[in-house]
Each structure stands twice: as C-alpha cells, then as structure tokens.
Amino acid sequence: MRIEDTEKLISQGIARVMDEGAGYCDARFYSEDGSETIALIDGNLEENTASYESGLGVRVLHGGSWGFAATSRAEDVKETFNRALTNAKTASMLVNIPLDMGRMPGIKGKYSSPVGIDPFEVPLKEKLAFLEELDSNLQADFIQRRIAYIYLQRMKNWFWNSEGSFIERNLTNCFAEARIMALDLDSQMQIRSKSLHTPGSGTRGWEMVTNPGLWSAKTETIKEELAQLLKAPEIEYGKRSVILLPGQGFLQVHETIGHPLELDRILGYELSYAGGSFVTLDSIGELRYGSNKLNASAYGSIENSPGSFGYDDEGTPERDYLLIDRGILVNCLTSRAMISEANQTAGKTIFDQSGGASRSTAFYKAPIDRMTNVNILPGEDGSLTDIIAQTEEGILLDNPRSWSIGSNREHFHFGCEIAWEISSGKLTRVLKNPTYQGHTLEFYANLSAVGDESTWVVKQVPNCGKGEPNQIMEIGHGVPVMRFDDVITGERS
Amino acid sequence: MIDEKIRDAIIQVRDRAKSKNINAFFTMHREKSHLLRIGNNAVSLNTSTDLTRLDVEVIDGHRKGSYSVMTDISSPDVVENALQTAVEKASVATPKEYKPLELIVEKEIKGMEQYDPALEELDPMVKTETYRKIIDETGKDYNYSGSWNSGSTEILLACTANKNIAWRKGTDQQFSCVLKDPVEKWELATFQTGWQAGEVTAKNAAADFKHILPVYHEPGFKVEPGEYTVVFGSQALADILRMLMWTGLNGKTYEEKMGWTSGKSIGDQILSEKVTIVDDPSNMNTFGFSFDMKGLARGFFPFVEEGKMTNLFYDIDTAGKYNRKPTPHNDSASLVMKHGDGPESPLEAVRNMGRVLFIPALHYVHIPNPSKGLFTGSSRFSAVLLENGEMRAPIFSSRVTDTFQNVFGNVELISSNDVSVNSSSSYDRRMPEATSVPSYMVSRGVKITDSADSF
Numbered sequence: 020m021r022i023e024d025t026e027k028l029i030s031q032g033i034a035r036v037m038d039e040g041a042g043y044c045d046a047r048f049y050s051e052d053g054s055e056t057i058a059l060i061d062g063n064l065e066e067n068t069a070s071y072e073s074g075l076g077v078r079v080l081h082g083g084s085w086g087f088a089a090t091s092r093a094e095d096v097k098e099t100f101n102r103a104l105t106n107a108k109t110a111s112m113l114v115n116i117p118l119d120m121g122r123m124p125g126i127k128g129k130y131s132s133p134v135g136i137d138p139f140e141v142p143l144k145e146k147l148a149f150l151e152e153l154d155s156n157l158q159a160d161f162i163q164r165r166i167a168y169i170y171l172q173r174m175k176n177w178f179w180n181s182e183g184s185f186i187e188r189n190l191t192n193c194f195a196e197a198r199i200m201a202l203d204l205d206s207q208m209q210i211r212s213k214s215l216h217t218p219g220s221g222t223r224g225w226e227m228v229t230n231p232g233l234w235s236a237k238t239e240t241i242k243e244e245l246a247q248l249l250k251a252p253e254i255e256y257g258k259r260s261v262i263l264l265p266g267q268g269f270l271q272v273h274e275t276i277g278h279p280l281e282l283d284r285i286l287g288y289e290l291s292y293a294g295g296s297f298v299t300l301d302s303i304g305e306l307r308y309g310s311n312k313l314n315a316s317a318y319g320s321i322e323n324s325p326g327s328f329g330y331d332d333e334g335t336p337e338r339d340y341l342l343i344d345r346g347i348l349v350n351c352l353t354s355r356a357m358i359s360e361a362n363q364t365a366g367k368t369i370f371d372q373s374g375g376a377s378r379s380t381a382f383y384k385a386p387i388d389r390m391t392n393v394n395i396l397p398g399e400d401g402s403l404t405d406i407i408a409q410t411e412e413g414i415l416l417d418n419p420r421s422w423s424i425g426s427n428r429e430h431f432h433f434g435c436e437i438a439w440e441i442s443s444g445k446l447t448r449v450l451k452n453p454t455y456q457g458h459t460l461e462f463y464a465n466l467s468a469v470g471d472e473s474t475w476v477v478k479q480v481p482n483c484g485k486g487e488p489n490q491i492m493e494i495g496h497g498v499p500v501m502r503f504d505d506v507i508t509g510e511r512s
Numbered sequence: 513m514i515d516e517k518i519r520d521a522i523i524q525v526r527d528r529a530k531s532k533n534i535n536a537f538f539t540m541h542r543e544k545s546h547l548l549r550i551g552n553n554a555v556s557l558n559t560s561t562d563l564t565r566l567d568v569e570v571i572d573g574h575r576k577g578s579y580s581v582m583t584d585i586s587s588p589d590v591v592e593n594a595l596q597t598a599v600e601k602a603s604v605a606t607p608k609e610y611k612p613l614e615l616i617v618e619k620e621i622k623g624m625e626q627y628d629p630a631l632e633e634l635d636p637m638v639k640t641e642t643y644r645k646i647i648d649e650t651g652k653d654y655n656y657s658g659s660w661n662s663g664s665t666e667i668l669l670a671c672t673a674n675k676n677i678a679w680r681k682g683t684d685q686q687f688s689c690v691l692k693d694p695v696e697k698w699e700l701a702t703f704q705t706g707w708q709a710g711e712v713t714a715k716n717a718a719a720d721f722k723h724i725l726p727v728y729h730e731p732g733f734k735v736e737p738g739e740y741t742v743v744f745g746s747q748a749l750a751d752i753l754r755m756l757m758w759t760g761l762n763g764k765t766y767e768e769k770m771g772w773t774s775g776k777s778i779g780d781q782i783l784s785e786k787v788t789i790v791d792d793p794s795n796m797n798t799f800g801f802s803f804d805m806k807g808l809a810r811g812f813f814p815f816v817e818e819g820k821m822t823n824l825f826y827d828i829d830t831a832g833k834y835n836r837k838p839t840p841h842n843d844s845a846s847l848v849m850k851h852g853d854g855p856e857s858p859l860e861a862v863r864n865m866g867r868v869l870f871i872p873a874l875h876y877v878h879i880p881n882p883s884k885g886l887f888t889g890s891s892r893f894s895a896v897l898l899e900n901g902e903m904r905a906p907i908f909s910s911r912v913t914d915t916f917q918n919v920f921g922n923v924e925l926i927s928s929n930d931v932s933v934n935s936s937s938s939y940d941r942r943m944p945e946a947t948s949v950p951s952y953m954v955s956r957g958v959k960i961t962d963s964a965d966s967f
Contacts, residue, residue: 090561091583207883420881425876
C-alpha cells in the first residue's frame with residue numbers, strides 16, 4: 020500500500036466516522052514496516068530473513084468504547100473505517116465508565132530516529148562479513164556453541180486523528196548479540212553473552228552496530244568468563260547483598276518498575292493475560308516504592324534508544340518525567356484514554372496529562388500503554404569499583420537467563436548467566452547457576468547503593484511482550500549499577 | 513474456498529521458478545481475526561483484522577534466504593517480487609557447512625475438518641452478550657476482565673520440488689474471563705476453547721466461578737516454603753508440559769546437550785510410568801493440521817510412553833545439520849498427554865491425602881536451568897488449599913521452583929478426564945494450537961520456594 024493512494028481516503032474516512040457520531044478517531048498508515056534478521060550459529064548462516072508489512076489500522080471511539088480494524092489490502096480502506104466504527108458501536112453496548120480522550124489541539128510533527136548509515140542500505144555481503152569476523156573472534160576449543168545475530172527494523176508511518184494531527188515517523192532500530200555456550204564439569208550448559216547497548220546519545224544506524232565499544236570488542240571477555248564458569252562452584256542458598264550490573268539491572272527495572280507502572284495494568288485491563296499490578300491509584304504520590312536512593316524516570320531525554328520515538332500512537336509528544344522520586348511513587352506510564360478513566364475512577368485529577376506511552380507494535384494492533392525508556396537515574400555512590408569495595412558479603416550479577424514474575428509484579432525470581440562472589444570488598448571467585456528472588460517493595464527498600472554516571476548505560480529491549488493479541492515492543496532502559504541488601508540467592512537444596 | 517487468485521498467483525510463480533531451477537517453498541497465511549476484550553466490566557477493545565502474508569524460502573545449494581511480505585498477494589508480480597528478494601538473499605548468503613534439507617510438500621492435502629463459517633463471522637454482539645450474562649449470573653460486585661479471540665486461519669503451502677499443494681482452512685477461538693474481588697484483590701479465571709460457534713457458553717463460565725467463589729471469601733493462606741502434594745490443574749499442566757517438551761524432547765536441545773534429557777537415550781525411563789505424551793493431530797481436543805509448516809504429513813507420533821523416552825522431534829534445519837530425519841512438527845503441534853484413571857473431580861482424587869495445594873494455573877513459567885530441568889512459576893487464579901478433599905482457603909501467590917523430572921516423576925494420580933487447553937501463541941500471526949491434557953495431575957513432594965502476602 021502507498022501513502023499517495025490512501026491519504027485522501029483516510030482523511031475522508033475520519034471525517035465520515037466523526038459525522039456518524041464518533042467521539043474520536045485516529046488512523047495509522049504504515050507504508051513500510053520492515054525487518055531483517057541475520058544469525059550465524061556455529062558459523063552457519065541459520066537466519067537470513069527479511070520482512071515487509073504495509074497496511075492501515077483505524078481506531079474509533081464511539082459511545083465511550085473503542086473499535087479497531089486493520090487491513091493489508093489497499094481496496095479495503097473505506098471498509099476498514101466502517102468495521103472500526105461498527106466495532107465501537109457494538110462495544111458501547113457494554114460500558115462501565117465511558118472512555119473520553121478529552122480534547123487536545125492537533126499536532127503537526129515529524130520524527131526520525133537519528134541515523135548515520137541506514138542499516139537497510141548496507142549490502143548484505145557487508146553485514147555478513149562483519150558477523151563472520153565477530154563469529155571467528157568467538158571461537159575457542161572449549162566453546163560448543165556460538166551465536167552472533169543482528170536484528171534490524173525500519174518503520175515509516177503516518178498518523179492522523181480527528182483533532183487534525185498529522186505526524187510522520189521514520190524509526191530505525193538495530194539490535195545485536197553475541198552468545199557462547201559450553202558444558203561445565205557437571206554437564207550443564209553455561210552461557211555468556213554480550214548484547215549491543217547504546218551510549219544514549221549519538222546515532223543509531225549501522226555505525227552503532229559496528230562500534231566495537233558497544234558490544235563486539237567484548238568477545239575475549241565473555242570467552243574468559245565462560246571458561247571460568249565451566250570450573251566454577253554452584254552458588255549456595257542464602258541471604259546476601261547483590262550488585263546488579265546494567266546487563267541484569269535493566270530487566271529487574273523492566274519487570275518490577277516498568278510493568279507495574281503501566282496504567283492499563285493498574286486499572287485492570289491486562290488481568291486475563293499479562294496480569295495486574297500491586298500499585299493502585301491511591302499509591303500515586305504516597306507509596307514508598309524503595310529507598311531514598313531510588314529515582315526512576317520515563318524517557319529521560321534519551322536521544323538514541325528504541326524507546327525514543329518522538330510521538331506515541333495517540334500523537335502525544337514523548338515526555339520526560341519522574342516515575343519515582345527519592346523512593347516515592349509519583350507518576351505512571353500513561354495514555355490519554357487511561358488517564359481519563361483513572362481520574363474518573365479516583366474522582367480527582369491524579370494525572371494531568373498523558374505520559375505519551377500509548378504504543379502499538381504494528382498497524383494491525385491497537386495501541387496500549389507501554390514502556391518508553393524507563394530508567395534509573397545515576398546515583399552518588401561512585402563507580403562499580405567503589406560499590407564493590409563498600410560491600411562486605413555479596414555477589415555481582417550479570418545478564419538474565421530466566422525471569423518469572425508474580426502476576427501483580429509483587430514478587431519475582433531471576434536466573435543470571437554469571438555471579439562473582441564478593442568478600443570483604445573484593446571479587447573473589449566466579450559462581451555458576453546464580454538465581455535470586457524477592458518481593459518488589461522489600462527489594463527496592465533495600466537498595467543501598469546506586470552507581471554514578473560512569474556505570475550508566477542504555478540497554479535495548481527488542482522483545483517486550485504484552486497485550487492480547489500479543490504485541491512485541493522495543494524499549495530502552497538507562498540503568499546504573501545497583502546494590503540491594505538481604506536478598507535471597509540460590510536455590511534451597 | 514481457496515482464494516483462487518492467490519493460489520493461481522503462487523502456482524504461476526512457482527512454475528516459473530521451477531523452470532529456472534530455483535528451489536523455492538511458498539507459504540501463504542491468511543487470517544481473519546476478531547478480538548473482544550473486557551476490562552472493568554465493559555468492552556475495552558473490539559477489533560477486526562484481515563491480513564494476508566506470503567513467506568518465500570529459497571535454497572541454493574548450501575545457501576538459504578527467505579522473505580516475508582504482508583500485503584495484497586493476489587498479483588503474480590507481488591509474489592514474483594518476493595521470490596526474487598529471497599533468491600537475492602540466498603545468492604549472497606554464506607554457505608552452510610551442511611546441506612539444508614529440501615523443502616517438499618509431501619502430499620496433496622485439502623483440509624477443512626475444523627472450519628465453521630459461523631465462528632469465522634461470529635457477531636461481536638454474541639461475545640458482548642456472553643460476558644454480560646456471566647456478570648449477571650455471577651454477581652455485579654466483582655470486577656470482570658477477559659478476552660475472546662476468534663477467527664479463521666487459511667494456510668497454503670507449495671514448493672518447486674513437486675506439484676503438491678497443502679491447504680487448510682480452520683476456525684478457532686480462545687475465551688477467558690477473570691473475576692477479581694475489588695477489595696481483597698484475589699482473582700478467579702475460567703477458560704474455554706474450540707473451533708465451532710456455540711462452544712463457549714456463559715453458563716459454563718458462571719458455573720466455574722460459582723464453584724470456587726465460596727472458599728475465596730475465607731481468609732487467604734500463606735504457603736511456607738517446603739514440599740507439598742500439589743494438584744496441578746489443566747492450565748498449569750499444559751504450561752509445564754510445553755516447557756518440558758521444549759527442553760527435553762526437542763531434537764535441537766538434545767543434540768546441543770542443552771536440556772534435561774541430555775545423556776539419556778531412547779528407551780530410558782525419564783518420567784513416571786503413569787506419563788504418556790504423544791503428538792496426535794487426529795485428537796479433536798487439539799487443532800489438527802494434517803501437515804506441518806514445512807510440508808511434512810502429520811500423524812500419530814509418540815514422545816514419551818509410560819515414562820520412557822520414545823522419540824524426539826526434529827525441525828527441518830536441525831535434522832539437516834545433525835543428519836537426522838525431520839519430524840512433522842515444524843511450527844505445528846497437537847500435543848496430547850494421556851489421561852489416567854483418577855476420578856473426574858480433583859477434590860475426590862485427594863480425599864485421603866491430607867493437606868494439598870490445588871494450583872489450576874501458573875503465571876510466567878520460565879527455565880532457570882534447562883540442563884537440570886529446573887522450572888519456576890507462580891500460582892495464579894483460583895488456587896486453593898485442600899484438606900482431605902475439602903476446599904479450605906484461597907492461597908496467596910506462591911512460587912513453584914522444581915524440576916520436570918520431580919513433578920512428572922512423582923505422580924500420584926492423573927485424571928481420567930481430558931480437556932483442551934488453547935495454547936495458541938498470539939505473537940506474530942494467528943496459528944491455532946491446543947494441547948489435550950488430563951483435567952488434573954497430582955504430584956508428591958513439589959517444591960514451593962516462596963510466597964507473597966497477597967493474592
């Protein structure tokens with residue numbers, strides 16, 4: 020489908036459904052939603068795929084309820100508006116609190132991810148040569164499996180709504196990872212990996228993938244660490260301090276701050292699948308989420324991150340605001356419709372504006388409340404070396420192997436690739452099969468050290484799942500090194 | 513019922529490709545999906561989507577390339593363009609050390625065994641009214657949410673290796689309703705599935721809720737860490753079973769020595785002799801495809817017989833790499849765990865077992881250590897403490913962290929009643945999948961490692 024063929028039909032469609040009594044309408048047209056995946060496994064090119072999607076998604080609010088329809092067929096544009104309107108009318112037969120988008124001025128805007136070299140313009144041969152060199156650097160006699168992959172995204176889409184907004188977005192994302200595996204002395208497979216992170220600033224095209232400092236120069240490090248894991252003893256069950264490197268800290272934040280603060284979860288709209296949240300509307304401004312050292316933000320003015328996209332899928336410009344201020348919960352991840360319902364439910368204004376967090380993964384999925392960039396702000400406890408030196412007994416953890424979180428995000432269990440034991444302020448030895456578990460509020464109450472800016476990096480998440488039908492979203496997390504005390508680690512024997 | 517224009521476009525391009533000695537495999541996927549979502553006792557979303565996709569895979573000796581497109585594919589030009597993109601990708605690909613197996617549609621197949629036009633076009637009003645009835649029958653003091661996804665999936669496979677076309681059109685639906693107490697915050701859930709209109713009923717959903725509601729007005733019970741006898745309900749059982757299969761009976765995991773059956777051989781006892789697991793597309797509790805997504809014809813296929821490892825499943829790439837025979841389970845599964853001889857009611861089953869935990873569903877099951885078969889997940893929805901078969905108290909969210917070998921090794925009793933659990937992934941494209949499992953399984957010595965102070 021081409022924008023030239025559909026623009027007029029879309030404007031007419033919006034006007035028509037509004038004439039038929041709709042309270043709001045928006046449309047998203049994707050002329051291109053493309054991806055490319057290249058994966059070398061043990062040197063064999065096992066993934067060499069590309070995809071292209073194009074189509075239209077229409078959302079109509081009528082009688083306080085949403086209807087949505089989507090099509091990949093150019094001749095169905097008019098019919099798609101009809102179906103969205105009909106769906107909204109049907110939905111309005113069962114309404115509790117009528118949804119209201121409020122009234123906002125129309126916005127004209129354009130956003131493009133900062134890109135130096137468009138990764139889709141780089142010849143496949145060049146990409147393969149880069150990966151093959153990386154793969155050769157991963158090789159060693161003891162390594163039984165090597166994976167080197169790149170996943171690229173390029174989206175070109177337009178947004179219109181009944182308030183007169185018209186926004187063009189060109190989004191580019193690059194994800195990459197190197198992973199090696201080997202059997203340890205107990206015949207258990209151990210893993211070490213390094214994924215592409217961003218410095219937070221600069222551009223996010225192919226030049227990011229080929230920047231050695233962001234991932235590819237770490238091959239020797241992860242090989243040495245894997246070799247140590249193969250001979251390492253298993254972590255013992257017990258309570259101790261844990262220091263999370265950003266490679267693990269991002270997922271901790273993602274699962275136990277990001278998801279519980281999505282307003283649609285808080286309001287109960289995800290109960291049948293993703294789950295709810297222990298956070299309630301009464302919690303905003305009141306709940307002590309963690310120690311005074313805990314400061315969390317949404318967006319955080321990150322120039323270079325998959326969680327930065329200019330405008331959300333309701334046309335709201337991205338915002339930069341605090342979620343947790345010195346341990347107190349002060350805001351959530353919100354969209355226009357959800358803040359309207361939350362304020363109605365609470366009988367007062369809890370949220371005065373949308374957080375710009377309404378996002379959809381494709382033209383054929385309706386937008387829901389998502390994370391943008393959910394970050395932990397750097398602290399004042401120095402470098403990683405400083406924090407280790409200040410730790411009496413503990414472990415340092417990196418990179419997730421498993422994650423399981425309670426349905427209301429009240430408790431969690433994580434497994435990691437590697438742990439380093441800390442004794443009397445020094446790293447002593449590597450431990451394998453590290454796991455830790457805890458209860459969210461108790462865990463963050465025991466946040467005892469937050470690293471400074473030297474420890475802060477933006478981790479890229481290409482695959483956050485939520486919603487029905489499920490939507491996979493790209494997200495960023497800027498996180499420093501963090502230390503938590505009195506954490507249960509390891510498994511009971 | 514096949515879209516003639518799309519079929520003809522694919523055949524035309526296929527024949528042209530064959531004449532040029534291009535080795536290609538075509539997959540057409542069309543879905544008509546409808547989803548109605550409920551939140552806070554109201555319809556929160558009502559969606560319709562009509563999407564058509566084409567995947568083209570090209571094998572050029574040791575090289576492979578593929579391309580997927582979602583757009584109108586009824587024109588041969590669009591199909592040709594997709595083919596040429598895949599050809600180009602394959603031509604510059606790095607050759608593999610091994611020769612990929614040729615993709616062949618084994619048989620000419622046309623299937624509409626599980627297609628109901630009434631479900632394909634189900635009026636969203638039916639769904640709205642069903643939820644309204646559930647709310648009316650169960651009580652308006654609670655908060656209801658859920659979703660009801662229904663629609664049709666049409667798949668057509670073609671290849672340049674022969675003239676066969678494999679085609680299936682089927683319907684499926686997945687229904688859930690969650691009841692939450694607005695004050696105490698506990699959650700109950702009911703699930704239904706099927707492929708025909710009329711299979712989902714408000715009456716069944718309301719009956720599920722009414723059965724368990726009285727005990728949920730009792731104070732919550734905090735389960736201390738330790739070992740318990742646990743009744744796993746069908747949702748939990750299906751979840752664990754799929755993870756068990758993926759990490760233990762998957763040829764790829766096995767060859768790479770990643771899973772918990774590494775070191776075991778075909779014929780070894782790996783689970784309780786009460787456990788038999790097969791793939792059976794003729795089982796109507798599953799959505800039965802008579803071919804898999806790489807064109808292999810499907811039929812009865814045992815994985816575990818009376819606890820003994822019988823077969824592994826091999827995807828086509830793994831089979832090529834390790835010189836094995838591929839099994840017809842490429843993106844297709846009709847997993848069946850054979851029933852036992854336990855009574856229909858789980859309460860009756862544990863009448864003489866003292867204190868037992870009933871965990872109908874697990875949330876967020878994951879694998880901290882696949883080599884050990886260690887999995888973890890937390891109880892969710894309708895979990896109850898039982899004493900000698902009587903429901904005593906709802907239990908707070910509790911974490912099970914244990915091994916597949918222990919949970920499926922120390923089996924006390926398996927229900928004689930089979931149920932269908934919809935296990936369709938809604939990631940990416942519509943692909944109906946259901947697992948047939950006994951309605952419950954009782955295991956001894958299951959490890960509870962943590963519990964919350966709330967539901």
